[in-house]
Amino acid sequence: MIHAGRKTVHAVAWNYASFALSKGVVLITMAVLTRLLPPETFGIVSLATIIISYFSLLQDLGLGSALIQQRNDVQEAANTVYAANLVIGILFFLFTFAIAPAVAVFFRAPAVEPMLRILALTFLIDPFGSVHIALLQRDLAFRKKLIPDLGRLLIKAVVTIVLAVKGFGAWSLIIGQLSSSLSGVILARIALRQKLRMRIKKPQLGRLLKFSIPFMAFNLINALVSNIEFIVIGRTLGDAALGIYSITYRIVDLLIMNVWVVLAGAMFPALATIQHQPHLLRRAFLSVTQYVQVFIVPISLGLIITAEPIVKVLLGAQWLGAIPILRLLPVAFLIFSIGTTAGDIYKAIGRPALLLKMGILHIMILIPLLLVGVQYQLVGVALSLIATAFLVKIVHLFVIVRVIGVTVSELMRALRPAFVGGTALTIVTTPLVYSIGDQPPVVQLLVAGVTGAAAYFGTLWLLEKEVVIKGANTILDAVRR
Template sequence: MQVGTAMVRRALGGVVTGSEPGGRRRSEPVRASGPEETDVAAAAEAGGGDTPSMPSTGRQTLWNYLIFALSKSSTLLMTIVVARILTPTEFGVFALAVLVVNLFDYVKDLGVASALVQNRRDWRVLAPTGLTLSVLFGLLASGLLAAFAGVAANILGEPELTNLIRVLAIGLAISALSVVPSAWLRRSMNFSARLMPEFVGALTKTGLTIGLAAAGFGVWSLAYGQLAASIVMTILYWWVAHVRFGLSLDGPVARELIRFGLPVTAVTLLAYAIYNVDYLAVGERLGATELGLYTLAYRIPELVVLSLCVVVSEVLFSALSGLQHDRAALTAHYLQALTVVAALTIPIGLGLAVAAQPVVATMYGSQYAESAPILSVLAVFTVVYSASFHAGDVFKAIGRPGILTAINAGKLAVLIGPIWWAAGHSALMVAWALLAVEVLHFLVRMSVLRWLTGTGWGAVAGALWRPAAAALPMGLVLLALARVIDRLADPLELLLLVVVGVVVYVLLLRFTAPQLVKTAYGAVRRRLSRSAGTSENRVKEGP
């Protein structure tokens, strides 16, 4: 089985930093008040660009999701093609290498990136110290990774891992150089500028990996592809950010950044354990075949549900940070965001749960049919997960990332026992255990959110219920339809389920959340009108 599919899950670093999904009906332009506008203007001057406005969360989320969709689609293409060239063992070895590398990757800047986004001081004061810290921490993390590569290889019983990890450690050091320009783009809400580095990096990785795999480089094709992507993305991030400053170290600023970043780093380490405990338990107790089925099942809802949460979170955290001193506006912004995210994740998750069998057969082939029941449960798990995910954006935005550390520590303590017990039975039982613990996790996060911000259960339920009231009947319709058309070819069955699901959901949403549909429809019409107007002007002006 292709254990290497787990590498995609490890890319969800944003999850561990406490970002969480939310959604909103319609985003108004988010403007910083008071000193923040001065800081942004000064930052633009320091960066040599125009003063960045604070665009709407919704528009920037769409840019961020476009970036995600393009990069992940190329990654998916790479996996499908390379899987037919490399052996499952080679994928498994690389997955183990990535597992080790990501432990260091999650902490390579000790939270400096998040601190640079959250901190409202003048960018010209923060950036030089932030760059110095990120470079020093990145070199330290990559050096330790390279030094302990042999130890990790011995523990995991794969001698080939030593050199693989050391090559990937080079990429880790290089990617640390992109921390500051990437943070500037997030801080200034300029997510459209991230399109080039992310997409070109993904294309570089895909093209080089496929080419090297076809040339017989084996597992090293994956390593070299990832290293090349790190180099390309780092160069392009500096180019599109237009920031120019040198290295310097201001003691008070450094302490301020580290003081915020360390709790965020603690969250990442805890989340690293949380996101891997099920993999470790399944692999240890059930073996490679069950682990392969489990990772393949997890990959689909990860790409279409969990990654959506990460995409929204990057934008939402930046927006909420600008509202940190206005709790009423921050809470309203969060609840609006929660509605929009729920309007996407609930129907997608429920649809995946119902259509799991044709989805698995169409994407992976009938030989992976045992992944379908696991996918159904994990799809529901991701829906519950997404409902509380963006609460972490609120905790970080108001300067309380330590709350996430405490919550995640509790979750890990609760998760280990049920997951280990379930892994003694089947991978499907592990999925059920994960879902049960996530329900408890949702209740804890929402309780803490209520305590910190006064957001009542009624407000949260109202934000979630409007899309859920349309998604639940949609799920029942699809369940009935699936029983009728289950004899059709899997791709055709999947296509019919998708079409019917979208139509039924949109029709029902017009009654349960009419303002949401109206806003979305209006946004699409404005975008089409603007595009048509631009094309007409170009025709009139001529070449």
């Protein structure tokens, strides 16, 4: 039997492969669309997707996570979640359809009303594939999960770009999202050919809800945390500012935040299998924390150092206002990423209420800082996120040490390789980028990327060779399995 920590990293390797391919498609699509559509278009669509994104995080009431955590009567639980998800989806569709006019009035944007009502159709579509995705995660079948993950994005990219070229404007983004939902359901059912029945067993639903209700409450808070700055920007700074912020945020989200989101998708089901073995949970947590930071640190620093050429190459001249934001947001995301995967430990051991408490603390700190920061435009918003990340992380690390039993010295040893390599990357790459500032942006990115990678991984090889070898062997083993 593969050691729990190693098994978890195997799952992470495949889940990250899915992430890397999928987000590569998203970045290419973004590079095309930002040259076809102005910031205002992305801003107006973001106003509609804010609501959809918020409800989407709540759509299954945490039942998907409860299903992953379930150890017995899995088929019966899957049938119950399948039926419950459809009922919930219908309710969310009706509610979203009804509030669309009020949302349009709140944002002073009449175009939001029809967009929101069309996007609400995703609540009726997604339930037909969500349980299949949860079961794939539960079984750590991330090779199969790659089919819907990548396929839906390829279809969305083609549909959106074709419609944008034909002059559909904002509607190209709306219709592209619908095509993503529909194709995702079809491909999920192809990847997992398991028959599900819409049959709710009340005792089973009660057991699932006992786990999922605290998790759902956390999702409620987390959804607010994830969307509150978009609401504030859209209400106070307008469509163009929201368009710039939303695209910049998406870049950082794709390259940094999704690393730990992808990790959570692989780590939680793996940890659920060893939920009664604390020493294995601690070891798995430290192992995965180490390798997540090995990924996140160089990406974060790379975005900060090369923000200007990235914007010029990826987005184009009309998006230069994104440069200062791209230099600040990675700082907040990097701080948030440290030890964040402890949340999956809390879920695995059946203590999701801890996530709720952390979420409440987060929102209590974020809202007042954000209301002050928005007075200083987008830069002020980004700085408020950095301050929030710092304050929340202090408390978060204290909870990790107390609950999981990981010592501060163990955590520092896990973080050491990434930050040693990151120091070398910063020292070498920062002056280099400024010295070649007169070169074309593509050249700047290539030179900085190659030099930064050489400095980072070269330093790891010299000072942390064991980490590099172990990580490479784990990834190779995962690919062979």
